[in-house]
Each structure stands twice: as structure tokens, then as C-alpha cells.
Amino acid sequence: MLSASLIFSTNGHQLWLLLGAILVIPLLTIFYDLRRWYRMPPGPTPIPFVGNTQLPKRSPWIRFQEWSRTYGPIFTIWIGRRPTIIISDPIVAAELLEKRSSKYSSRPRMVAMGEIYWQNSSVLVQPYGKEWSVRRKLLHHALTPSALRLYKPVQEAEASRLCYQLLHNPMSWEKLIERFTSSVVFCVSYGHRIDSLSAEVIRKRFEFMHYSASLNVPGKYLVESFPLLKLVPNVFAPWKREIQEKGQLEAAENLKLVDVVKKDLAQAQSRGDEDTVPDSLCKLLLDLRSKEHIPLSDRDFSFIPASLFGAGSDTTASTLCSAFLAIVTHPQTLSTAQAELDAVVGPDRTPTFADEASLPYLRALVKEVLRWRPVAVLGGTPHASTEDDVYEGYHIPAGTTVLGNSWAINLNEDYYPKPHLFEPLRFLSSPKALAELGLQPEKTHPARAGHSSFGWGRRICPGADLAANSLFVALAKTMWGFDIRPIEGVEYDIFAYTEGFNIRPRKFECVIEVRSEAHQKVMVREQRVAEGVLERFTAFQE
Numbered sequence: 001m002l003s004a005s006l007i008f009s010t011n012g013h014q015l016w017l018l019l020g021a022i023l024v025i026p027l028l029t030i031f032y033d034l035r036r037w038y039r040m041p042p043g044p045t046p047i048p049f050v051g052n053t054q055l056p057k058r059s060p061w062i063r064f065q066e067w068s069r070t071y072g073p074i075f076t077i078w079i080g081r082r083p084t085i086i087i088s089d090p091i092v093a094a095e096l097l098e099k100r101s102s103k104y105s106s107r108p109r110m111v112a113m114g115e116i117y118w119q120n121s122s123v124l125v126q127p128y129g130k131e132w133s134v135r136r137k138l139l140h141h142a143l144t145p146s147a148l149r150l151y152k153p154v155q156e157a158e159a160s161r162l163c164y165q166l167l168h169n170p171m172s173w174e175k176l177i178e179r180f181t182s183s184v185v186f187c188v189s190y191g192h193r194i195d196s197l198s199a200e201v202i203r204k205r206f207e208f209m210h211y212s213a214s215l216n217v218p219g220k221y222l223v224e225s226f227p228l229l230k231l232v233p234n235v236f237a238p239w240k241r242e243i244q245e246k247g248q249l250e251a252a253e254n255l256k257l258v259d260v261v262k263k264d265l266a267q268a269q270s271r272g273d274e275d276t277v278p279d280s281l282c283k284l285l286l287d288l289r290s291k292e293h294i295p296l297s298d299r300d301f302s303f304i305p306a307s308l309f310g311a312g313s314d315t316t317a318s319t320l321c322s323a324f325l326a327i328v329t330h331p332q333t334l335s336t337a338q339a340e341l342d343a344v345v346g347p348d349r350t351p352t353f354a355d356e357a358s359l360p361y362l363r364a365l366v367k368e369v370l371r372w373r374p375v376a377v378l379g380g381t382p383h384a385s386t387e388d389d390v391y392e393g394y395h396i397p398a399g400t401t402v403l404g405n406s407w408a409i410n411l412n413e414d415y416y417p418k419p420h421l422f423e424p425l426r427f428l429s430s431p432k433a434l435a436e437l438g439l440q441p442e443k444t445h446p447a448r449a450g451h452s453s454f455g456w457g458r459r460i461c462p463g464a465d466l467a468a469n470s471l472f473v474a475l476a477k478t479m480w481g482f483d484i485r486p487i488e489g490v491e492y493d494i495f496a497y498t499e500g501f502n503i504r505p506r507k508f509e510c511v512i513e514v515r516s517e518a519h520q521k522v523m524v525r526e527q528r529v530a531e532g533v534l535e536r537f538t539a540f541q542e
């Protein structure tokens with residue numbers, strides 16, 4: 001009897017404890033979260049444990065820009081219990097992501113894409129720390145101003161090929177631009193050009209790129225909310241096995257590409273003419289690796305040149321597509337650019353990098369397109385904070401995801417009046433001239449470039465100058481040689497853009513017509529010169 005009542009009272013005690021825990025833990029969590037909501041920058045009201053149900057499924061950058069008008073230049077949204085801060089003002093972005101860069105340079109955990117698929121090999125998603133910094137330094141090694149000079153002849157030659165191809169196939173302008181940017185990135189990464197988008201190596205790159213992007217869709221994988229699920233053995237987690245298998249395929253291809261360059265070097269060495277192997281990121285890194293210890297496995301090493309394609313080809317191509325949309329919808333810009341090109345370059349040759357300093361309008365046009373339609377519309381890969389911080393009285397805890405809404409930042413009327421007007425003169429004119437145009441800003445954008453399209457602080461795009469060079473030379477040569485006009489009767493929508501992390505104008509057609517027979521002759525002649533330059537960069541086969 002005594003032992004039975006003891007058991008009963010022990011069980012009763014445990015039952016009360018259990019019931020208490022079931023009620024108290026959620027209550028304490030709600031209390032804890034309410035305190036966090038109260039202390040963090042304001043935002044749309046979330047639901048406990050669920051977060052914001054008002055999050056837009058399409059074009060979130062536009063809704064976020066609207067919310068910034070209600071909640072201010074820095075506001076918080078909640079995905080489940082995880083906070084994300086969204087910045088809509090360039091000065092706030094510079095204040096946090098640049099001046100306090102040591103606290104805001106990490107990446108949020110991306111379990112499916114970063115950890116399971118890439119096994120933390122890609123610089124893009126790596127948390128801030130030693131592993132990231134080793135990779136980043138190696139990237140810089142091959143993207144210094146002196147290294148960038150080595151790539152300029154290739155960029156000029158590829159831009160000449162782009163013009164030649166536009167002569168014969170103007171309707172396919174978007175595909176031709178994609179081939180141009182793919183080839184530049186492959187020449188820079190591996191010293192091999194791309195002659196066709198059907199080349200196997202390119203088809204695979206696009207496959208990998210689309211697959212990795214598909215892994216990063218919020219809500220798609222439970223493992224993002226419960227990272228411990230990644231420890232579930234593969235037999236019980238077929239989703240994980242699939243991601244890993246696809247990741248192994250990409251890793252194997254990355255290693256093969258490094259082998260191509262090793263073979264190029266070995267063959268050239270045996271002939272005694274190593275200089276014939278074009279300078280590329282991969283060649284520079286292999287050379288460095290032969291002289292000093294690089295603390296990366298072969299697999300991790302192979303991801304460095306490979307990361308350039310995903311980060312640098314589509315972004316540059318999409319920006320060029322936006323430039324074409326801007327030219328078609330703002331015809332005055334083409335005539336002003338052509339007047340400058342005609343005066344500086346003349347009719348007997350196409351522009352080159354040597355003309356850049358004398359083409360201020362063209363340079364301003366490149367800046368304006370980056371500002372007008374930032375391809376990495378939500379600032380590219382998100383940042384994450386690694387320490388608690390306080391900004392303007394608001395608490396920002398360690399582990400907060402931070403997005404710079406480049407759409408809201410670059411199109412902020414305080415800095416860019418009439419923000420959707422494509423007007424390169426913004427970057428050229430005196431305050432008086434800007435006032436006459438009605439474009440005098442209230443505030444000055446803090447970045448030297450005048451826009452935030454390449455991101456911020458320690459994570460700023462390492463390929464920014466390479467990309468700007470590609471944009472300059474491609475636009476200078478095409479605008480020198482062609483009239484790019486709207487098709488009569490067609491209405492163009494400057495807001496019709498694709499969805500996703502990187503945006504591009506939805507497909508549109510336009511007239512691309514050579515300016516004269518004389519221009520055509522020059523472009524045909526320069527194509528032959530370009531073929532000579534690119535001969536050493538043997539093409540990847542279809």
C-alpha cells in the first residue's frame with residue numbers, strides 16, 4: 001500500500017512537472033520573443049513561432065521598399081523565430097555593413113545549399129572566419145588591378161566577337177550576351193574560351209547553378225529550421241542523399257577543370273614554352289601553390305576558380321540586358337553616347353580600354369545601369385551578424401540575417417530624384433546642372449561608385465572591377481557600332497523583371513541595326529584581330 005501511494009505520488013509529481021513544462025516553456029519562449037521584437041527595429045507584426053505571414057511570394061524587394069516607408073530605413077521581419085533586418089538607405093547600410101564590418105560580415109546558415117550540397121567549399125556562403133579569409137585572399141590574388149590588366153585584351157576581343165555576332169544574328173542578342181560573359185569568365189578562370197552556349201562545360205555550369213539556387217528557397221527544406229536533421233542517415237533521408245550526390249557531381253567537374261589547366265601547363269612545360277598558357281586565375285593559383293602552402297584540399301581549391309561562373313557570368317549578362325532595356329526606353333542616352341564615341345574614337349576603329357578615360361558619359365552610363373536595375377536586387381547573398389549590437393537605440397542580436405535591399409537603396413528618392421529615370425548625367429553633372437534637370441539630390445550616396453550594387457564591406461563583390469570592365473567594353477563597342485531602338489508599336493515595361501535572387505528583364509525584342517556599311521567593315525576587320533587574340537584560349541568543345 002505504502003509503495004503504491006509512493007509510486008502514485010511520484011508519477012503525479014512527474015505529471016505536474018510535464019504539464020508545467022508544456023505550458024511554461026512556450027510561455028517563456030513567447031515572453032523572450034516579445035522582448036526581442038520590442039527591442040529590435042520595428043516591422044510588420046509577426047505571429048509567435050510562425051513569424052510574418054505577410055511575406056510576399058513575388059518581387060519581395062518591392063514590398064520591402066513599401067514597408068520601409070512605413071517602418072523606416074531599417075526594419076525587421078521574422079521567418080519563424082529567426083529575425084532578418086532589411087536596410088533601405090545607403091547611409092544605414094554603410095554604417096552597419098561597412099563601418100561595423102567586423103560584426104556584420106558573416107553569412108546566415110544555409111544548410112541544404114552551403115553545408116550539404118557544397119560541403120562549405122564555396123566562398124559565397126562561407127561564414128566569416130579563417131576558412132573564408134583563405135579563399136577570399138586567393139581570389140584577390142587574381143583580381144588585383146595588375147591582374148585585371150592581363151584580362152583586358154580578352155574582354156576587348158570577346159566584345160568584338162559579340163559585335164560581329166550581332167551583325168549576323170541581332171534577334172539572339174540576349175544569348176550572344178550570355179556567351180560573351182560566359183567566355184570572359186571562363187577565360188579569366190581557366191584560360192579557355194566559350195564559343196557556344198551548347199558547350200558541355202557550360203550546360204553543366206548552368207545545371208549546377210540552377211540546382212543550387214533551387215535549394216535555397218525559403219521553406220523548401222525542414223533542415224533549415226532544424227539543422228540537426230542533417231545528421232539523419234541517408235537511408236532515412238533520401239532528400240539529403242540526392243543533394244549530396246548532385247554536390248559530388250559538381251565537385252568532380254570542378255576538379256576536372258583544374259586538371260585541364262594542369263595538363264595545359266605540363267604540355268607547355270614539356271615543349272619549353274610555358275608562357276603560351278594564358279594567364280588565368282587557376283594558373284596563378286597553381287603557380288602560387290607550387291611555391292607556398294595553401295591550406296585547402298584539392299576539392300576546396302577547385303571551388304575557387306569555379307565560384308567565378310556562378311557569381312560573375314549571369315550577373316554581368318543580366319546587367320547588360322538591363323542596359324539594352326534602358327537604351328530602348330530612353331533613346332536620348334544612345335544618341336548622347338554615340339556623339340561622345342564619334343568625337344573621341346571616330347569612324348575607323350571601335351573603342352578600347354585605352355579610350356575609357358576620354359569617355360566620361362560611357363563610364364557614367366555603366367554606373368547608371370548598375371544603379372537603375374541592381375541585378376543582385378536584395379544585395380546578393382545575405383549578411384549575418386556575429387556579435388550583439390545596438391544601432392540608433394535598436395538591439396540587433398548576434399545571428400541576425402541582414403539584407404541590403406539594393407532596389408530600395410539604389411532607387412531611394414532622397415539620393416536619386418526620379419529614380420526610375422535612366423539618366424547617366426546624374427554621375428557627371430554639377431549640382432547646378434542637376435538642379436536644372438530636376439535631379440539635384442537631397443543627400444549624397446556614401447559609396448564612391450554612387451551605388452550599392454556590388455554589396456558592402458568585407459563581403460563586397462571581389463569581381464566588381466572585372467564586371468565593370470566587361471560592361472564598359474561591351475557597351476562601348478555595341479553602342480559605337482549599332483543603333484539599338486524600340487520596335488514601333490511595342491510597349492516596353494521597365495518593371496517587367498524575372499523573380500529570384502538575381503533579376504533580369506523579362507524577354508523583350510528590339511531593333512539592333514548596324515549604323516553604316518563603314519561601321520560594319522570595321523567590326524568585321526576587328527573580329528579577325530579578335531580571333532588572333534583568342535587563339536591561345538582554346539575553346540571548350542560542344
Ligand code: HEM
Nearest residue numbers: 123124311312315316376379380454455456459461463467
Ligand atoms: C554586374 C556584375 C556583378 C554584380 C552586380 C555582382 C554583385 C555581387 C554582390 C551584391 C555580392 C554580395 C556582396 C555582399 O555580400 O555584400 C557579390 C559577391 C560575390 N561576387 Fe559579384 N557581382 C558581379 C560580378 C562578379 C564577377 C565578374 C565575379 C568574379 C569574377 C564575382 C564574384 C563574386 C564573389 C566570389 C562573391 C562572394 C564574395 C564573398 O562572399 O566573400 N562577381 N557580387
